[in-house]
Amino acid sequence: MRTPTTTDVFHNPLRYGDMRSWRQEVVGLHADGPVHLIDAEGFSPFWVVIGHDAVMEVERQPALFTNEPVPVLANDAALELQREQGMQIRTLIHMDRPDHTEYRKLTNDWFKPAAMAPMTERLDELSRHAVETLEAAAIDGVGELDFNTDVAVPYPLQVILSILGLPADDYARMLVLTQELFGAEDPDLQREGSTPEDRMATLMDFYQYFMSLSADRQAHPTGDLASLIANGEIRGEPMADLEKLGYYLIIATAGHDTTSAAMAEGMAQLAAHPEQLALLRDSPDLIGNAVEEMIRMASSVRHFMRTATEDTEVAGQAIKKGDWLMLNYAAANLDPNHFERPLEFDVTRPNANKQIAFGFGIHFCLGAQLARMELRSLFSHLVPRLASLEPAAEATTGRATFVSGYKTLPIRYTLA
Numbered sequence: 001m002r003t004p005t006t007t008d009v010f011h012n013p014l015r016y017g018d019m020r021s022w023r024q025e026v027v028g029l030h031a032d033g034p035v036h037l038i039d040a041e042g043f044s045p046f047w048v049v050i051g052h053d054a055v056m057e058v059e060r061q062p063a064l065f066t067n068e069p070v071p072v073l074a075n076d077a078a079l080e081l082q083r084e085q086g087m088q089i090r091t092l093i094h095m096d097r098p099d100h101t102e103y104r105k106l107t108n109d110w111f112k113p114a115a116m117a118p119m120t121e122r123l124d125e126l127s128r129h130a131v132e133t134l135e136a137a138a139i140d141g142v143g144e145l146d147f148n149t150d151v152a153v154p155y156p157l158q159v160i161l162s163i164l165g166l167p168a169d170d171y172a173r174m175l176v177l178t179q180e181l182f183g184a185e186d187p188d189l190q191r192e193g194s195t196p197e198d199r200m201a202t203l204m205d206f207y208q209y210f211m212s213l214s215a216d217r218q219a220h221p222t223g224d225l226a227s228l229i230a231n232g233e234i235r236g237e238p239m240a241d242l243e244k245l246g247y248y249l250i251i252a253t254a255g256h257d258t259t260s261a262a263m264a265e266g267m268a269q270l271a272a273h274p275e276q277l278a279l280l281r282d283s284p285d286l287i288g289n290a291v292e293e294m295i296r297m298a299s300s301v302r303h304f305m306r307t308a309t310e311d312t313e314v315a316g317q318a319i320k321k322g323d324w325l326m327l328n329y330a331a332a333n334l335d336p337n338h339f340e341r342p343l344e345f346d347v348t349r350p351n352a353n354k355q356i357a358f359g360f361g362i363h364f365c366l367g368a369q370l371a372r373m374e375l376r377s378l379f380s381h382l383v384p385r386l387a388s389l390e391p392a393a394e395a396t397t398g399r400a401t402f403v404s405g406y407k408t409l410p411i412r413y414t415l416a
Helices: 013-017 019-030 052-059 076-085 099-111 113-136 147-152 154-164 168-182 196-219 225-230 241-252 254-272 274-282 284-298 368-385
Strands: 035-038 046-049 142-146 303-308 312-314 317-319 324-328 386-391 406-408 410-415
Touching: 013 019, 046 052, 052 312, 052 324, 099 113, 099 225, 099 241, 113 142, 113 147, 113 154, 113 368, 113 410, 142 147, 147 154, 147 254, 147 406, 154 168, 154 225, 154 241, 154 254, 154 368, 168 196, 196 225, 196 241, 225 241, 241 254, 254 274, 254 284, 254 368, 254 386, 254 406, 274 284, 274 368, 274 386, 284 368, 368 386
Parallel strands: 046 324
Antiparallel strands: 035 046, 142 410, 303 324, 312 317, 386 410
């Protein structure tokens, strides 16, 4: 067995509160290889895969490296509580073939490029509203606001509410529940405490909300995605309530929280690098590539876990049957063997589209196309209006090992 790497950068949520130091340390770890062993107090030992090619190697073998039984890092106490509670919510990220194929098929057509095309008008409307938000906060063309709170968070949440067919009045509730779910390790976002019981209470609130929604859509189906899920069948049988909840959860939460994180990351990078903003103003055809670079830097889904089903190897490292592996996408997107100058934000990066923030293979993010469309629309509208942009104060980022991004992003800007 390899000697464990003495770092807490992957399992300590506090480390994600300072992404500058997190990224610097991770880039240094790449020099020691693409696979590292973590044996930390309170956690079952696991391998963390940080090399871009090594992550892809695992992703290409879903039968050898399964999502089940636990697809997200949790400490021993949290895992024990899950077993005791018996509330086993299954989302797409918890499933392997053949179940994953059957459940994904239910909504797959909703997120194909052709199906997303009619969303363009709605996205442009939201992007114009984002510009109006900046205009309203400006006096004589100069303004300050919290871009994360005022633009990045509400934009994708409104998109997901529209797709699911949820009322605008539920916006605040969905926002709080999502922040409590993904921010359970962060004192600023967690419900009342950081205990596993608090996290279970958040899940119960989600359960009550979505089961009420499901009952309504079963009795009065409409043409929205919530109705499709409520009345969905798998192999000719209605989905169980917990599986419906899992579907609602993965779309309602991951569908907006991850995109808002990428939007904020993009704006933060442009504020820190005015020469990159100038490049985009002069060459708007670079927006698409810039979006890929923003997503690479954000990598808001930090990781997923896999379990080896047989003795094998990853990047030359022996892996035993039953070993737990963390695929750290944020680290893989900083691999200096794949991305030159990985810590630099470069809208002209020639291989920016090789970022793997959306995963790869059968578990490739269902909403990747929609997320890209939202980012392209937003920055296509914002960039031409920004004559100058800079940080207005120190930003803060979420302290969570699974999904995290900015909590605050104060910016100062001059409108063109």
